[in-house]
Amino acid sequence: MATSTTEIEADIHAHDDHHHGPEPGLMRWVKTTNHKDIGYLYLWFAFSMLLIGGAMAMVIRLELLMPGLQYVEPQFFNQMTTMHGLIMVFGAIMPAFVGLANIMIPPMIGGPDMALPRMNNWSFWILPFASIMLISTLFVDGGAPAGGWTMYPPLVLQTGAAFPMLIFAVHLLGISSIMGSINIIATIMNMRAPGMTYMKMPLFVWTWFITAYLLIATMPVLAGAVTMLLTDKYFATSFFSAAGGGDPVMFQHIFWFFGHPEVYILILPAFGIVSQIIPTFARKPLFGYSSMVYATASIAFLSFIVWAHHMFTVGLPVSAELFFMFATMLIAVPTGVKVFNWVSTMWKGSMTFETPMLFSIGFVIMFTIGGFSGLMLALTPVDFQYHDTYFVVAHFHYVLVPGAIFSVMAAAYYWLPKWTGHMYDEKLGKFHFWMSTIFVNVLFFPQHFVGLAGMPRRIPDYAVQFADFNAISSIGAFGFGLSQVLFAYIMIKAVRSGKKATDQVWDGAEGLEWTLSSPPPYHSFSTQPIVK
C-alpha cells in the first residue's frame, strides 16, 4: 500500500524487489544495478563472511579452552587469528555497512537510486572474488598468511605462496570500498531531494558521508603499503628491509596512518545507525543533532593524527609519545558528546524496548566500555604493560562486536520490516539480543583480566594461571557463535512467514524512508519528495 502523504507516482515499472519473491532468474543478481538489490547482496555476503570469520574464531577459542596445545598446530592457530581479523574487518563489517548505505541512503535523502548504479554493481562483484582469493590461501603451499592482520614486515614476508594472493586480495577489497565510497559521496552530493539540506540529512547519511571520505583518503595508502611489501619480496626493493637501507618500523607508520582512520570507518556508520534508532523508540528527536555532526567530523579529523598510539613501544621519542597520547585522549571528547547525546535523547522519552532499541542501548553501554579501555590504552606509560596483551584484544572486540556488529544487527531488525514488508518475531529477537549480550560479555570481559595479568595475544598456549578465565571466555565464544545461528533463523523466518508490516512500521519512526511502502518500490523515489 502506497502512503498518501508521499509524492510517489504509482510507478508502473516498480516490481517487487523482494528477493525471495518471484524473480526473473539468477542473472538478476549478477547484472543488477538497483541499489536495494546490491545492498541485499552486500548484506548476505557480509553475513556469510561473518560465519566464516566466526568459525575461525571458534577454532581459536577451542584451542584456548585449555592451556597446552590440543587441537591445532601453532602455525595453523596463527593462520586463524590472521584470517579471522582480515575477514571480519574487510569481509564482514565493512561490506555490511556499505550494504546498509546502499539500501538506506537513497530513500533517506529522497533519491531514486545511487548516483552511479553500474559502478555499484562492480563494487559489489569484486568482493566475492577478492574473498575467495583470500580464503583459498588456506589451501596453498605454506598455508594462509599467519603474521597477523596488520601484515608487519619482516614477519609477513615469510608467508609462502599465499603472499601475493594476500596482497592482491587487499588491493581488490580496497578498490571495492573506494568505488563504493565514491558512489556514496556522489549520491549524497547530487541526489538529495529538494529541501534536503546538509544539516537536515539523517545522521546515518552524515556518518556515511564522512566515512566515505575517510575511505577514499586511507584505503589508497594501505594499497601503497602492501604494494611496497610486494615489491620488497619479489622485486628487490628495500622499503622495509634494513639491509637495503629501509626500515620495518616505517611500515607500521604507513599501515597505521591507514589503520587508525580504518577503525573509525568501522564505527562511524554504527554511530549513525543508533542515532536513527534511539530517537524512534524514545519517541523524541535526536538530542543535539548538529553537535552529533560536528563530533563525527572531529573524530574523523583526529583519526589522522593519532596513528602512532598503536606503536608506543617501537622506540618513539618522548615528545612524540606525549603528542600521540594527548591527541588520542582528545578523541574521547567528541565521542563523549555522542554518548551523552544518545543518553539525553532517551532521557524522559516514552521508551519502548523492541529488539532494535535493545541492540542500540546495548551498543551505547558496551561501546562505551570499549571506549574506556581505549582511553586506558592511550596512556603511554601504562600502554607499555598492555601492549600486545589480551587487554588490547578485549578493547577492540568490545568496540567491534557489541559495537559495530550489534549496530548492524540493530539496523537489520529496524529496517527489515521496511525492506521485506514482514515483521520479525519480536520474542525471538529479544531472546537473540539477550543471548548475544550475555555471551559477548562472558566472552570478552575476562580477557581484560588475563590481559592485565600479562597474557600475550596471538599465542596458542598460555601459562596455567590464565586457565580459568580462558575457559570462561571460550564458553562465551561458543554461546555467542550459536546465538548468531538464531539470528539467521529469525531473519529467514521473518522473510518467509513474518506477519505483514505497515508502511510506518514503528510508530515513533521519522524520516523519508518510512513514507515509502513496505517493501518499497523498486526505484525508491521515482518522484523526489519535497522536504520542508
Next chain:
Amino acid sequence: MSNKTQPQRSMRSLLTKLFLFPIMMFGFGYLMVPLYDIFCDVTGLNGKTGAISEAKASQMVVNTEREIKIQFTSNINQNGSWEFRPAQSIMTVHPGKPYTTMFYARNKLNEAVTSQSIPSVTPNKAAAHFDKMECFCFTEQKFAALEEREMPVTFVVGTAVPEEVDTITLAYTLFTKE
C-alpha cells in the same frame, strides 16, 4: 526527476575529483617514504648517523676537557653464516677529534657472499652529532669464500653533542645481500 538533479557537467567534475583523490593518496603513501627518511635525518631519530668529509672534520676544535665513552656492538641478521665483532669494544674520545677503530668479519661459508652493514647510534640525541669520515657501512662488502677481514670506521663526535651525553653506543647489524 532528471531536471531536479544537478547538471551532468558538475557531476562529471565531482567524479573527476573523487577519482583523482584516491590516486593522489596512493602517491602520498609512497611520499611517506622520503618524508620518513628526512624526518629521521633531521631529528636523529632511528639512530641514523651522518657522514662528514676529512677536511671538515679536521677543522673541528678538539674539546679535551670532555671525555665520552664510545661502546661498539655488533649483530648478525638471520641469513648467512658470519663471525662479526668490534676489534675493541670500548674507547674514550674527546669531542671534535677523529678516531679510527676496526670491525672484524669472517665469512664462514665456503662461497663468496656480499654483506651490507647498517649502523645505529644510541642515544638518539647523540646520533645527529656522530659523523663518520670512513665506514665499511657506506658500501657493500664482498667476501670470498671463508675470507676474514678487518674493516675500518673513522668517526668524529661533534663538539655540540648535548652535555648530558657521556656514553654513545654504535651498533652495526650485518646483513647478507642476496
